[in-house]
Amino acid sequence: MNINFAMWRKATWELIKMDDKKEWEALDVISKWLIATRSAVTTVTIYSCIIAGFLAWRDGYFSWLPWIIVTLGLFIAHGTNNLLNDYTDFSRGVDKDNYFRTQYGVHPLVQKFWTKENQIKWFIVSGVLATFSGVFALFYTQFNPFIIGLFAFGALVLLFYTWPFKYWGIGEFSIFLIWGPIMIGAVYTVLALGHGGDISNVFKVALAGVPFGLSVASINIGKHIDKMVDDKQKGVGTFPVRVGQTFARYTNIASILIAYGVIFYLVATGYFSTLMLLVVFAAQRAMYAVAVLTKPRPDSAPKGFEAFWPTWFSGFCFYHNRLFGGLFILGILLDTVARKYESALPLNINTLGAIALGIGLIYAIVQMQIAKKKAQN
Numbered sequence: 014m015n016i017n018f019a020m021w022r023k024a025t026w027e028l029i030k031m032d033d034k035k036e037w038e039a040l041d042v043i044s045k046w047l048i049a050t051r052s053a054v055t056t057v058t059i060y061s062c063i064i065a066g067f068l069a070w071r072d073g074y075f076s077w078l079p080w081i082i083v084t085l086g087l088f089i090a091h092g093t094n095n096l097l098n099d100y101t102d103f104s105r106g107v108d109k110d111n112y113f114r115t116q117y118g119v120h121p122l123v124q125k126f127w128t129k130e131n132q133i134k135w136f137i138v139s140g141v142l143a144t145f146s147g148v149f150a151l152f153y154t155q156f157n158p159f160i161i162g163l164f165a166f167g168a169l170v171l172l173f174y175t176w177p178f179k180y181w182g183i184g185e186f187s188i189f190l191i192w193g194p195i196m197i198g199a200v201y202t203v204l205a206l207g208h209g210g211d212i213s214n215v216f217k218v219a220l221a222g223v224p225f226g227l228s229v230a231s232i233n234i235g236k237h238i239d240k241m242v243d244d245k246q247k248g249v250g251t252f253p254v255r256v257g258q259t260f261a262r263y264t265n266i267a268s269i270l271i272a273y274g275v276i277f278y279l280v281a282t283g284y285f286s287t288l289m290l291l292v293v294f295a296a297q298r299a300m301y302a303v304a305v306l307t308k309p310r311p312d313s314a315p316k317g318f319e320a321f322w323p324t325w326f327s328g329f330c331f332y333h334n335r336l337f338g339g340l341f342i343l344g345i346l347l348d349t350v351a352r353k354y355e356s357a358l359p360l361n362i363n364t365l366g367a368i369a370l371g372i373g374l375i376y377a378i379v380q381m382q383i384a385k386k387k388a389q390n
Contacts, residue, residue, distance in 0.1 A: 020044040025052045028118035037119070037126045046135065048119050049099075050092030057229050058091045059084060060338050061192050064225060064345055065200035068218050071349040074205040079153055083200055086146020093139040094171045100132045101175040106247070154206040163199040167191065180248075182255040188233045189268075193226010194219035217284055224272040224292075225341055228334045231272075231302070234265045235326035238310060262306045265326070269299050269333065276341075287366025288351060289344040294373055295337040302329040 017040060023029065024047035031037055037045070046052075062084040069075045103122040121127045147164050154160045170178070170187050178184045198219035205212050237244065237251040238261050245254045253261035276292055279285045306326060314322035321328045347369075351362045358365065 016041045017044050021047060024048050025056055028053050031119050032124070034124070034126055037121075037124075045121075046092065046139070049121050049135065050095045050139075051118055052092065054232075055088060055091040055095065057192055057334075057338070058088045058196070060342060061196045061222070061225060062087060062200050063342055064222065065197045065218070066204070067342070067345045067349045068197070068221060069201050069204040071352055072205065072210070072214065074201075074208045074210045076204060076207065079149070079204060079207055080200070082146050082149050083203055086143050086149070087196065087200075089139050089146070090143035090167070090171060093136060093143055094174060096132060096136045096139060097172070098175040100129065100136065104129070105176070150203050154203055157202075157206050159212070160199070160203060160206065163195065163202070166195065167199075180250045182250050182252045185230055185234050185237065185252045189226045189230035191226075192229040193224075194222040197222030197225070217279075220275065221279060221284065221345075224275045225338060227268040227272040227275075228330075228337050228341075231265050231268045231330040232327055232334055234261060234268065235302075235306075235328075235330040236324070238262060238265070238326050239324060258309060262309075262326070265330070266303050266306050269302060269330075272337070273299070285344070286348050286351060286362040288347040288362065288369065289341075290366060290370050291344045291347070291373065292337060292340045293370070294377065295333060295340050298329075298333040298336050302326075302333045305329045 020029075020040060021043060024044060028051060029048045031048070040048070062080070066075055066080050066084075069080075099120060099122060103120075119126070122129060122132055147168075150160060151164065170191055174184055174187055178187050198215050201218045202212050202215055205215075234252060238253045238258055241251065241253040241258060241261075244251050252264075256264070273292065273296070276285070276289055280287060280289050306329075310325055314325075318325075318328075324331070347366075348362070351358060351365065355362060360368075
């Protein structure tokens, strides 16, 4: 068994489909874990931690070692949750009969790549590793009650997201909280307390995490709309099942638009500089997602989208999130660097942001014109 670095890279960027058990067995342990835990999706945890790290650096609280330990622990915890999710749904008879989950990626239990006992072992090992990270965070912050509360809340969501939260229609809201204000606020707090710093700013940090949390939740809501027919038949009461497709679609539109609204508010109030407005370059993808969400889900794959089916709403939301998340992180990085070295800058931070935005808009317009001419030819 050789280490397959190419598969590591691929599995963290896209959901892997595989039907040959021999091909599965030839993979190294890390590749199997990345595929089984759907790491193309769990990388959103790393993005949340990066955002928290930049905000902590901005306030003078960043340290590499605790950040790496906490980030790896949360990434593994997210993967652990997905292992439990698949185990629970498989055991309850949900993941069968060509169910949505089995169509877009490898499901080791359904495809008999391994047994339920194997899945439990992987869950336990992953859970123990994630717990070590949590214990480190507790010691690092001297068992701060706030961190204990966040740790308990995270463990609660980890264990009960698949059942009963998802069945009660609050799983989507849990996703927003965890990968937005809670995780970003928690990682920031761990780093700040470890430095003996002041955490009175944590509310603004949590608010800064809201846009990313909403963007991540939009993928989850989109996925649950995509599979709501199957979920309803199997008694899985997700948010779309409980409120109906139309209400769920417009809720998802609101989550995308509010994400931008919060960023504009934070820029207007001075928490972020105009450098954060770089996220507007993801607006085109946001409009694609919004336009699709204004219409009911088609019964079959539209022409040209066969390769992505059955993901429809979730596919467009994922496509938006990739660029939005990247620009959000880039904006925070530039904002942080500019604030750290403000005295050396030739211009005001907001002026620099406005100039960067203007250059970007000119570039976007030029590219659109080039694409238009190519299409005409």
